[in-house]
Structure formats: C-alpha cells, structure tokens
Amino acid sequence: MLDWVYNPAKPFAMAAYQHALDRQLRLTKPPGSLGVLEEIAARLCGMQNTDKPRLARIQISIFAADHGVAEENVSAFPQVVTKEMVRNFANGGAAISVLAKHLGAELEVVDVGTCGGTRDIKGVIDAHVADGTANFMHAPAMTRMQLTAAVEAGYAAVERALDRGAQLFIAGDMGIANSTSATAITCSLLGKSAREIVGPGTGLDRAGIIHKAAVIQCALDLHSSAIKSPLDLLQRLGGFEIAAMTGAYIAAAQHGLPVLIDGFISSAAALLASRINASSSGWWFYGHTSTEPGHVYILHELGARPLVNLGMRLGEGSGAAVALPLLRQACILHTKMATFDQAGVSRG
Numbered sequence: 566m567l568d569w570v571y572n573p574a575k576p577f578a579m580a581a582y583q584h585a586l587d588r589q590l591r592l593t594k595p596p597g598s599l600g601v602l603e604e605i606a607a608r609l610c611g612m613q614n615t616d617k618p619r620l621a622r623i624q625i626s627i628f629a630a631d632h633g634v635a636e637e638n639v640s641a642f643p644q645v646v647t648k649e650m651v652r653n654f655a656n657g658g659a660a661i662s663v664l665a666k667h668l669g670a671e672l673e674v675v676d677v678g679t680c681g682g683t684r685d686i687k688g689v690i691d692a693h694v695a696d697g698t699a700n701f702m703h704a705p706a707m708t709r710m711q712l713t714a715a716v717e718a719g720y721a722a723v724e725r726a727l728d729r730g731a732q733l734f735i736a737g738d739m740g741i742a743n744s745t746s747a748t749a750i751t752c753s754l755l756g757k758s759a760r761e762i763v764g765p766g767t768g769l770d771r772a773g774i775i776h777k778a779a780v781i782q783c784a785l786d787l788h789s790s791a792i793k794s795p796l797d798l799l800q801r802l803g804g805f806e807i808a809a810m811t812g813a814y815i816a817a818a819q820h821g822l823p824v825l826i827d828g829f830i831s832s833a834a835a836l837l838a839s840r841i842n843a844s845s846s847g848w849w850f851y852g853h854t855s856t857e858p859g860h861v862y863i864l865h866e867l868g869a870r871p872l873v874n875l876g877m878r879l880g881e882g883s884g885a886a887v888a889l890p891l892l893r894q895a896c897i898l899h900t901k902m903a904t905f906d907q908a909g910v911s912r913g
Contacts, residue, residue: 567796569720570812574844575821582611585618591904601870605892606899607849612823612848612856618896620733621630623670623889624726625814625882627654627661627737630678630716630805631697633706634784635742639777641767644697644741648686653829655904660879661737664886671729677718678805683836692718694805698746701784705801706746706877708807712796715805719812727820733892734817735852736810737882740831741767743859747833749781749802751859753792755866759785762859764878766843767842795840802839810834811841825832825892827885828855828878832863839867852885853877855902 585607594715597603598610629651635644644673653659654674657666665672675690676683680697683689694714698706707715719736727733746768752762757779763774788801799808811834817824826835826849839846846867854860864871872888905912 567716568783569706570716570841572819574818574848576841577611579611579845581614582607584616585610585899588616588899588904589817591906592902593905593908594902594912595713599898601872602891602895602898605895607666609823609892610899611897612821615736616898618890620893620896622730622732622836623668623735624663624731624733625665625670625672625735625737625886626722626726627672627678627739627881628806628809629739631667631680632740632742632746632804633700634745634780635700636700637702637780639745639766640742641769641773644680645740647741647852648681648683648713649650650681650765651676651683651689652686654739655686659881660883661881661886664883668886669888670886671723671731673722675718675722676811677715677809687744688724692721693808698804700748701788701802702780705788706803706882707800707805709800711805712800712808715808716812717813719809720816722809723813723816723820723822727822731822734813734822734824735822735876735882735885736813736831736834737827738806740804740806742805745777745781746802746804747830748797748859749784750807750833750837751863752785753779753789753798754840756864757862758782762796762862764857764859766857793819795837799837799893807834807837811838813903814838814849815842815845817850817888822848825850825885827882828853828880829857829860829863830880831882831885832860832867836863836866852888855884
C-alpha cells in the first residue's frame with residue numbers, strides 16, 4: 566500500500582550545480598568566504614535546474630494529531646491543547662502563523678488525528694485518521710491502514726504545494742506528547758536508551774523527565790522484537806503527524822521540491838524518511854538546532870548542518886521559518902553579485 570515510498574528521489578541537475586560552483590569562484594569575494602551560503606546556492610541551482618535560484622513561493626504545512634501515550638502524564642500540558650492550538654494556528658495567533666505571514670509563505674493546517682476532530686475550525690484541512698493514536702505503552706500506536714492514511718496525508722500536502730508552485734516545503738508539527746513518540750523513534754533507530762535521548766518536551770521538570778524516560782523505555786522493551794523495518798517502527802511508536810511528515814519528506818524529494826526541516830519532531834520524521842528512502846535526504850536543508858537533547862544525535866546521524874542555533878524548541882515549523890531568510894539571502898547573493906570581470910576587479 567505504501568510502495569511509492571521506495572521510489573527514488575528526483576536526480577539533481579548536476580550541470581547546473583557545477584555551473585553554480587564555478588560562478589561562486591568568479592564572484593567578487595575570496596573563494597569560500599560566504600561559507601555555507603555558497604553551497605546552499607549551488608545546491609538550489611542543481612535542485613531547480615537554473616543559474617538563478619529563487620525561493621519566493623514557500624509552503625508551510627502544519628500536521629496536527631494527538632497521542633494515546635499522553636495518558637501516561639508525559640507532558641506538562643493537557644491533551645486538549647492540541648486542538649486549541651490548531652484553532653490558534655487557523656486564527657493567525659501562533660508563532661508559525663506570524664512568521665508565515667511575515668515571510669509571505671502559504672500556511673496550511675492539516676488535522677491528521679486530533680481528538681474530536683477539527684471540522685468546527687474554519688480553514689483546517691481534514692485528513693483525520695482517528696482521534697489520536699493508541700497508547701503505545703500497551704499496543705501499537707496505529708494499525709497498518711492508519712499508518713498508510715497518515716503517510717499519504719503527507720504526500721497529499723506535497724501535491725498541494727506543487728499545485729501552488731511552491732519552491733520550498735516546510736513541515737511543522739502539533740501534538741501533545743509527540744516528543745515522547747519522537748524520542749522513542751530516535752532511540753529505536755539509533756540504538757540508544759530512553760535516558761540518553763529524553764528531554765523536557767513542553768517543559769517537564771526533572772522528575773517529569775525521569776518518568777517520561779521510564780515510559781519510553783517500557784514501550785521500547787514491549788515493541789522492539791516486533792520491529793523489522795522503519796515502517797514497523799512508525800506504526801508501533803509513531804504519531805499520525807510524524808507519519809505525515811515522513812511521507813511529505815519522501816514525496817517532496819521524489820518530486821524535486823526542496824525541504825527545510827525544523828527541529829526535533831520534524832527531524833525524527835526525517836531520520837525515519839532517510840531510513841525508508843535514503844535518496845530523499847539529498848533534497849533537505851536543516852533550519853536549526855533544538856535544545857531537545859535528542860536532536861543533536863539525529864543531526865549527527867543525518868550529517869546535517871543546521872543554519873542557526875537560537876535555543877528554540879517550539880516546533881510548529883518555527884525554527885525552519887526563522888532560518889528561511891538565510892536561504893533566500895544565499896539565492897540573492899548568488900544571483901546579484903558581480904563577477905570579477907563584470908566589476909573590473911583584479912583577482913588575487
């Protein structure tokens with residue numbers, strides 16, 4: 566049912582990429598002096614098959630869902646906050662709503678599993694799979710059919726982005742207890758204990774973090790023998806919004822749509838996506854380093870170089886949105902700077 570996730574990512578336009586690298590050597594600056602911005606510009610040229618990369622049209626898709634493991638008191642906030650925040654997104658009051666408006670980005674909110682549904686909230690896209698996942702302390706988080714529906718909700722979001730002419734895709738998340746799910750996924754993929762990876766999430770104190778680690782470790786012990794593939798892992802320990810992001814990251818790469826990845830939850834989905842389809846990671850940029858302890862482990866595993874480190878851990882796609890201007894500046898510098906010949910400047 567999910568055979569498409571194994572299809573390869575779209576190949577880079579290597580000629581355009583190489584031409585961009587050559588242009589960087591001819592711009593009026595010492596070679597390499599713009600650091601990471603030079604490589605970003607060259608990669609975008611290869612992704613867009615152009616010598617003038619642009620990031621004018623941005624799609625931000627926020628996937629929202631609840632988690633059954635919230636019953637184990639692993640969050641500092643009650644589960645009702647998920648739906649309340651979905652309403653806040655739709656009404657323009659959340660951090661990502663403000664950032665999207667400022668950046669001129671298209672923002673959509675997708676309900677893939679909020680308890681009670683969100684049909685009463687105007688403007689929310691209904692991709693509702695179920696009223697939250699099952700409590701993975703006792704059973705798999707979702708059925709295979711639910712997993713398929715959630716992953717394909719991510720594919721559908723990428724299709725909408727492409728229909729709108731998007732040049733970059735950002736996925737965000739909302740779901741009370743989703744850092745518990747992301748931590749369990751990270752532990753399983755990296756062979757780490759819950760105590761090594763666990764963090765405060767919504768703001769747990771030390772006792773809360775210790776309890777959260779114990780819950781995650783119990784779940785890992787329960788499910789580990791049944792996990793034979795990344796999709797098995799996602800089904801047993803994931804969330805509907807994490808599954809949707811995983812699907813979106815793979816689908817974007819297959820369609821040649823660059824992705825800017827957010828923080829810990831988003832990166833856990835990216836790590837899963839890379840294990841399902843290794844070719845997809847070539848289409849990703851990384852926005853920031855979260856203060857969640859597990860994020861550093863994921864970034865290291867992915868070989869990622871995040872653009873900023875601002876002590877953020879909000880989620881919602883907010884860290885990626887904050888980093889977006891750097892990608893845009895890389896494009897502008899690459900396109901607008903004069904070459905030595907154009908400026909009449911002697912080379913060293």
